[in-house]
Amino acid sequence: MNLWQKMKDLLIVNDTIMDKTFSLGERYGDQEEPGDQDSQRQTKGEKVEQAKGNFRKPLKTGEIQKRNQAKEESKSGQFDEEVDLQELKLSNNIKENKAVIKKVFRMPLNKDFVIRDFIISLDEEVEAFLIYTEGMSSRDAINFAVLEPLMHLSRIDHKEVKDHIELVYKELLPSNQVEKKYKLKELVEGVLSGQTALFVAGFEGGFLLETRGMPSRGVSSPISEASVQGPQEAFTEHFRTNTALIRKRLRSERLITEMTKVGEINKADVAIFYMQGIVNPKLVKEVKRRIAAIKVDNVTDIGVLGELIGDSPYSIIPKNISTERPDRVCAFLIEGHVAVILDGNPFVLVVPITFWSLLHTSEDYSLGFPFGVLLRIVRVAAFFVALLTPALYIAISNYHPEMIPTDLLLAAAAARETVPFPAIVEVLLMELSFELIREAGTRTPSIIGNTIGIVGALILGQAAVEANIVSPLLVIVVALTALGSFAIPSYALSFGVRLARFLFIIAASFLGFYGMAIGLFIFTIHLCNTKIFGVPIMSPVAPFRPPSRDIVIRYPYWKFNTRPGYLRTKDGVRQKPITRTWDPGTKRLQAMGPEEIPGFANKNANKIKQSKVPDGREKS
Amino acid sequence: MKTLKDGHIGYNEAIALTITIISSKVFFSYPGQMVREGQTAAWLVVLVSSLTAVLAWLVIARLMGRFPGKSLVEVSEEVAGVIPGTLLSLAFFGFFLALTSIVLREFSETIVGTILPETPISVVASILLAAVLYASYMGLEAVSRACFLISPFIMVALLALIAGVLPFAKLNYMAPFLGPGLSTIIERGAIQSSSFAEILILPLLYPAIRQTSKFTQIGLWTIGISTLIMTGVVVVFKLVFPYPMALDTAYPMYQLARLIYLGRFFQRVEAILFFIWIFGALLSLTISFYTSAVTLARSLHLPVYRPLLFPLIILVFAFSLLAPDYVTSLRIDEEILRSWGWAPAFGLPLLLLSLAWIRGKGVGQGEQTKGK
Numbered sequence A: 001m002n003l004w005q006k007m008k009d010l011l012i013v014n015d016t017i018m019d020k021t022f023s024l025g026e027r028y029g030d031q032e033e034p035g036d037q038d039s040q041r042q043t044k045g046e047k048v049e050q051a052k053g054n055f056r057k058p059l060k061t062g063e064i065q066k067r068n069q070a071k072e073e074s075k076s077g078q079f080d081e082e083v084d085l086q087e088l089k090l091s092n093n094i095k096e097n098k099a100v101i102k103k104v105f106r107m108p109l110n111k112d113f114v115i116r117d118f119i120i121s122l123d124e125e126v127e128a129f130l131i132y133t134e135g136m137s138s139r140d141a142i143n144f145a146v147l148e149p150l151m152h153l154s155r156i157d158h159k160e161v162k163d164h165i166e167l168v169y170k171e172l173l174p175s176n177q178v179e180k181k182y183k184l185k186e187l188v189e190g191v192l193s194g195q196t197a198l199f200v201a202g203f204e205g206g207f208l209l210e211t212r213g214m215p216s217r218g219v220s221s222p223i224s225e226a227s228v229q230g231p232q233e234a235f236t237e238h239f240r241t242n243t244a245l246i247r248k249r250l251r252s253e254r255l256i257t258e259m260t261k262v263g264e265i266n267k268a269d270v271a272i273f274y275m276q277g278i279v280n281p282k283l284v285k286e287v288k289r290r291i292a293a294i295k296v297d298n299v300t301d302i303g304v305l306g307e308l309i310g311d312s313p314y315s316i317i318p319k320n321i322s323t324e325r326p327d328r329v330c331a332f333l334i335e336g337h338v339a340v341i342l343d344g345n346p347f348v349l350v351v352p353i354t355f356w357s358l359l360h361t362s363e364d365y366s367l368g369f370p371f372g373v374l375l376r377i378v379r380v381a382a383f384f385v386a387l388l389t390p391a392l393y394i395a396i397s398n399y400h401p402e403m404i405p406t407d408l409l410l411a412a413a414a415a416r417e418t419v420p421f422p423a424i425v426e427v428l429l430m431e432l433s434f435e436l437i438r439e440a441g442t443r444t445p446s447i448i449g450n451t452i453g454i455v456g457a458l459i460l461g462q463a464a465v466e467a468n469i470v471s472p473l474l475v476i477v478v479a480l481t482a483l484g485s486f487a488i489p490s491y492a493l494s495f496g497v498r499l500a501r502f503l504f505i506i507a508a509s510f511l512g513f514y515g516m517a518i519g520l521f522i523f524t525i526h527l528c529n530t531k532i533f534g535v536p537i538m539s540p541v542a543p544f545r546p547p548s549r550d551i552v553i554r555y556p557y558w559k560f561n562t563r564p565g566y567l568r569t570k571d572g573v574r575q576k577p578i579t580r581t582w583d584p585g586t587k588r589l590q591a592m593g594p595e596e597i598p599g600f601a602n603k604n605a606n607k608i609k610q611s612k613v614p615d616g617r618e619k620s
Numbered sequence B: 001m002k003t004l005k006d007g008h009i010g011y012n013e014a015i016a017l018t019i020t021i022i023s024s025k026v027f028f029s030y031p032g033q034m035v036r037e038g039q040t041a042a043w044l045v046v047l048v049s050s051l052t053a054v055l056a057w058l059v060i061a062r063l064m065g066r067f068p069g070k071s072l073v074e075v076s077e078e079v080a081g082v083i084p085g086t087l088l089s090l091a092f093f094g095f096f097l098a099l100t101s102i103v104l105r106e107f108s109e110t111i112v113g114t115i116l117p118e119t120p121i122s123v124v125a126s127i128l129l130a131a132v133l134y135a136s137y138m139g140l141e142a143v144s145r146a147c148f149l150i151s152p153f154i155m156v157a158l159l160a161l162i163a164g165v166l167p168f169a170k171l172n173y174m175a176p177f178l179g180p181g182l183s184t185i186i187e188r189g190a191i192q193s194s195s196f197a198e199i200l201i202l203p204l205l206y207p208a209i210r211q212t213s214k215f216t217q218i219g220l221w222t223i224g225i226s227t228l229i230m231t232g233v234v235v236v237f238k239l240v241f242p243y244p245m246a247l248d249t250a251y252p253m254y255q256l257a258r259l260i261y262l263g264r265f266f267q268r269v270e271a272i273l274f275f276i277w278i279f280g281a282l283l284s285l286t287i288s289f290y291t292s293a294v295t296l297a298r299s300l301h302l303p304v305y306r307p308l309l310f311p312l313i314i315l316v317f318a319f320s321l322l323a324p325d326y327v328t329s330l331r332i333d334e335e336i337l338r339s340w341g342w343a344p345a346f347g348l349p350l351l352l353l354s355l356a357w358i359r360g361k362g363v364g365q366g367e368q369t370k371g372k
Helices: A003-011 A016-020 A039-053 A061-075 A094-104 A139-151 A164-172 A184-192 A239-249 A281-292 A302-309 A326-335 A369-398 A406-417 A423-443 A446-466 A472-487 A491-529 A584-591 A602-612 A615-619 B011-027 B030-066 B072-080 B082-114 B121-138 B140-168 B182-204 B212-240 B243-247 B252-259 B270-299 B306-320 B326-340 B342-359 B365-371
Strands: A113-121 A125-133 A178-181 A196-200 A206-209 A255-262 A268-275 A321-323 A338-342 A348-351
Touching: A094 A113, A094 A125, A094 A184, A094 A196, A113 A139, A113 A164, A125 A139, A125 A184, A139 A164, A139 A196, A139 A206, A164 A196, A178 A184, A184 A196, A184 A206, A239 A255, A239 A268, A239 A326, A239 A338, A255 A281, A268 A281, A268 A326, A281 A302, A281 A338, A302 A321, A302 A338, A302 A348, A321 A326, A326 A338, A326 A348, A369 A423, A369 A472, A369 A491, A406 A472, A423 A446, A423 A472, A423 A491, A446 A472, A472 A491, A491 B121, A491 B140, A491 B270, B011 B030, B011 B140, B011 B182, B011 B212, B011 B270, B030 B072, B030 B182, B030 B212, B030 B243, B030 B252, B030 B326, B030 B342, B072 B082, B072 B182, B072 B270, B072 B342, B082 B121, B082 B182, B082 B270, B082 B306, B082 B326, B082 B342, B121 B140, B121 B270, B121 B306, B140 B212, B140 B252, B140 B270, B182 B212, B182 B270, B182 B326, B182 B342, B212 B243, B212 B252, B252 B270, B270 B306
Parallel strands: none
Antiparallel strands: A113 A125, A125 A196, A178 A206, A196 A206, A255 A268, A268 A338, A321 A348, A338 A348
């Protein structure tokens, strides 16, 4: 278009520019898009077009042709036709089946699906075709385990062929998993997950063959839950790898994997793991009930799933643990928890949890008894440091300066003397900058990640102090807070703490220690009131359920004799009261009955007594 | 008819709950009040009051044992008839409402007097009440668990405080050891059993307690541990301050904490004490406020108590500001609440028990075992 043309456009009436604007919504004079499947709307749209035709500019002939063509396409179901899987049925006729399959997968338009026609040469020639998803299925499996036997081995003499479908099923398909499916919906879901569907003439259904081979990442070491000792395997995005990682560690026939699907449009696989005979059946039922009740179109992430099935969604306390460590999941399972895997997610959800388990790591168990205790005490301290330090700084500097010793007070006052802001502004400024550094550090590619560190350390640390924007004491406070929040092992909990910290800062700036104490009280009440799948989050401390050997202090492993009482497991006894039978020190205990051993719950002791005492004695 | 249900509390939580509400008064004027009652033998008054409370508790436990599964409100209605019974229950309600108001006033005055001198008392009180309202709204389970979680910290801090001021103790300050004389001690001690009047929350919240078979035991443990705490604090208070000084100390615990001197660095630890102090006050306020609301709901046969909370909290706020000054509120506490508190707490249950005997209501001791 030359300049003259443009000038001409200014002089004549030409509203073609209107046609060039694209909008997803309906616009004035919007032509009915091809493929708008709703016939009612289509006619309505035509009417509108007719009505508007009076004042619209006449169309060029080419344009009309194009539109008609588009309408034709939409009628033949090429573009966006709604297909109801429930209504379509498979039949004996292979041609019809093929048409149905093509319709379901919108075939010439959709290029990811491959249909392969072939002939099975039995006594008579049987037509067949298979369909699979390119890239999701293993090429070798289809070539060598499906097509080759069907096309070549079928020529070998078979015993009398009565039913060629049975023959195909029993003799000609050497895949490890072959299923006969009669419902179109199941076949379609299978194909979408990478399986191959085989249709044979004369069969009112299809075979679903296991040929999945989709690209996935290999098992690597955990990123967010690293440990020094202990296993270095983490879950991946591949569903079956994850289930295998759990089964690999928990070799028990009691470990049950139940499969279900979640999401209305994108049906994602969900696996529910639990130990039968240990877990409380009510818990499994409730997990399944909640997952089945989810009515959303798409569940993309394990976090979303956790949000959808979790209790008290507005609380800042994590409602579940999502871990990437198979060993941790196994430890939870054997205690009587339930684990949920969502396809495509390298994290596994564990419910229910307690507040204390958010402060645990698998490292506590890898190290021995006294060191595990030390680690946990450090973490509890980290929790309080991350939660309260900036608030304490504000409360002390604003309301209770008499609390700090005189020398320190003088030093702090001298440091603050040149700072022009009140303490609250100073703290909020630094906390905000720190949040910025943290967020920027998470989002930047790791190659330039170092820059963030330099910016943070130099500019915000040193330069801000030298410019008298903040006092050096505050830099220490913020650094301490940051360290505390990084030492909290649960990512979700550290987020909760970050949020609560700001509330405490505000409370402290208004009322000093008084405000902080009231905030802490409300926080405690809130914690005590939170329940996850019927389990109070503060149990087994509040409500108190002895014996609890694994809260803040991790007892020696041979004292973990009972499962957590709050789970109300079917089998409350974890191991016999005496686990170190070789130890001469336990001789005295071994002589005792189980009910006399201190620290072994009465309830469980009774159970053992009942099972161990011979019948005759029990009767008397 | 639907009856009010609000969760369950276990054995340990019940004990923690009752200990908290009874012994958190050591943070307020209680030590000073005991000195005014028993002079140098204040701790003996505490012991006598505790013994009286044990006797009274046995009466309450016997009464509750006759009516399994019912709270004191329903018991009084059954024993005394609908209208007198409801009036009795309203007396319990009034006692706890008055208690909440008085403690609120004392506590807010203490806060204003010690750490927030420039904040208006209405601000201090209303923020406190907001927390109390939230906690009571969350219900008994949350409150009792919070109690169980927090009370060990309070105990540890209290022990640390006592240990910290021990270097200042002088045995001379305790002399004369019998103070005003044995007869006065016993008389004052019997009246001061009102300091254990809060134990009424156990019969009032009876349906919520899981282990009702250990009901008597819960009360005895509560009284025992509370006596230990209260006697300990009073003894230390008396050991550290001579009688005339102890007589007019406005904030006894605060004065004690101010004394602590552990080398040059830890001179002013009373700020740490604030935390446990505020926690103790908040918990005891919440429990007494919650009990008053539940008692009112029960006596009026309401199936829920939560709608009552907001109106009641306004009442508490208004009542707490009625006294013109701190000293008046202290006098109300000492001369009315703590001098006559035994009447609703222990007198009424005794009356009910004798009525039950006379009218033959409830399950007798012999019938109870027969029933089992």
